[in-house]
Amino acid sequence: QRYSSMIRPKVYVTRIVDDEAMDILKKHCDVTAWSGTDPVPPAELEKNIAQVDGLFCVLTDKINKKLLGMAKNLKVISTMSVGYDHLDINEIKKRGIRVGYTPDILTDSTAELTIGLLLATSRRLIEANTAAKVGHWQTWSPFWMCGIGLKNATVGFFGFGRIGQEIARRLKTFKIKEILYTSRSAKKEAEEIGASKVNFNDLLKHSDFLIVACSFNEDTKEIFNMNAFRNMKKNAVLINSSRGGVVKQDDLVKALEEKVIWGAGLDVTTPEPLPPNHVLFKLDNCVILPHIGSATTDCRKEMSALTANNIVAVLNNQQMPSELHL
Numbered sequence: 016q017r018y019s020s021m022i023r024p025k026v027y028v029t030r031i032v033d034d035e036a037m038d039i040l041k042k043h044c045d046v047t048a049w050s051g052t053d054p055v056p057p058a059e060l061e062k063n064i065a066q067v068d069g070l071f072c073v074l075t076d077k078i079n080k081k082l083l084g085m086a087k088n089l090k091v092i093s094t095m096s097v098g099y100d101h102l103d104i105n106e107i108k109k110r111g112i113r114v115g116y117t118p119d120i121l122t123d124s125t126a127e128l129t130i131g132l133l134l135a136t137s138r139r140l141i142e143a144n145t146a147a148k149v150g151h152w153q154t155w156s157p158f159w160m161c162g163i164g165l166k167n168a169t170v171g172f173f174g175f176g177r178i179g180q181e182i183a184r185r186l187k188t189f190k191i192k193e194i195l196y197t198s199r200s201a202k203k204e205a206e207e208i209g210a211s212k213v214n215f216n217d218l219l220k221h222s223d224f225l226i227v228a229c230s231f232n233e234d235t236k237e238i239f240n241m242n243a244f245r246n247m248k249k250n251a252v253l254i255n256s257s258r259g260g261v262v263k264q265d266d267l268v269k270a271l272e273e274k275v276i277w278g279a280g281l282d283v284t285t286p287e288p289l290p291p292n293h294v295l296f297k298l299d300n301c302v303i304l305p306h307i308g309s310a311t312t313d314c315r316k317e318m319s320a321l322t323a324n325n326i327v328a329v330l331n332n333q334q335m336p337s338e339l340h341l
């Protein structure tokens with residue numbers, strides 16, 4: 016039902032977001048927001064969710080059965096992310112709560128970052144920069160800091176949706192040999208991009224660069240484990256900008272230490288943040304970024320505005336600009 020101008024719906028925002036998003040919400044709703052830079056503590060979220068009609072959340076907020084049980088008035092959950100593995104979709108669906116998310120608008124930023132991460136890993140940018148800073152750059156040397164080039168490479172994608180395809184389009188300009196992909200369904204865009212669908216084993220076997228761009232779910236959980244690494248090329252570079260849980264991280268540590276694969280670039284890890292003393296940070300053949308795939312200011316502004324607009328649409332009985340159809 017449409018809210019009368021007398022009764023304003025209530026919304027809780029779990030992070031400090033930009034003024035534009037807050038203004039969109041405040042025009043229509045009474046807004047309460049967590050003001051810390053850290054994630055909202057579960058007890059605080061539980062207290063607030065009981066009161067509100069709409070929730071503006073981010074990927075660190077675990078929206079689980081217990082929390083939903085307290086959300087007696089909740090009509091819409093809008094997450095400032097395209098990934099929604101932090102939401103208990105079955106429970107949300109049972110309760111008839113609508114879900115908003117932010118696909119497409121972050122695709123280009125995330126594709127750009129993934130290419131940056133790939134080059135940083137394969138051309139050893141962080142390792143080389145650190146070496147130069149600490150005085151290990153003594154002279155130009157024929158084989159010092161050599162990495163792996165993209166030219167003539169076979170690039171494989173595990174997951175070939177919006178982001179995977181945009182990465183592939185950009186990588187074509189690097190004179191690569193071929194693009195392979197594995198996903199549940201064949202992609203109509205594959206022909207235009209020049210990508211061939213292969214099964215998981217062939218993807219592992221043939222890829223010089225293997226880019227993980229899938230969503231996180233029961234089937235993709237830890238699919239990159241020692242078994243998978245052993246089926247990859249010894250010179251393969253693994254890049255993950257999906258979710259940390261897709262990789263069995265202890266197996267990756269072993270695979271990098273024992274040179275089962277050549278290197279890995281990770282924008283996502285388990286847990287997040289990865290503790291600074293974690294062994295992965297000690298490995299020269301691993302580049303780790305703190306989950307910054309979509310982190311350009313313009314992109315994050317668009318994401319937060321869309322997240323707010325999704326909430327307002329539901330509370331005003333209008334079509335959501337970006338609904339996740341459950």
Ligand code: NDP
Nearest residue numbers: 098174175176177178198199200229230234256257308309
């Ligand atoms: P899409 O839904 O467009 O693409 C997801 C892809 O994953 C699809 O090709 C899908 O295949 C594939 N997939 C899912 N399950 C499986 C499976 N079991 N086996 C094989 N393939 C599978 O999403 P986006 O491209 O927009 O985003 C992808 C993910 O990237 C997000 O879910 C999020 O986790 C992550 N992300 C990370 C960011 C970062 O900051 N690092 C930023 C943005 C997103 P099919 O279509 O056939 O089902």
Ligand code: DGY
Nearest residue numbers: 095096097098121309
């Ligand atoms: C997402 O949107 O799922 C990312 O992980 C953060 O932008």
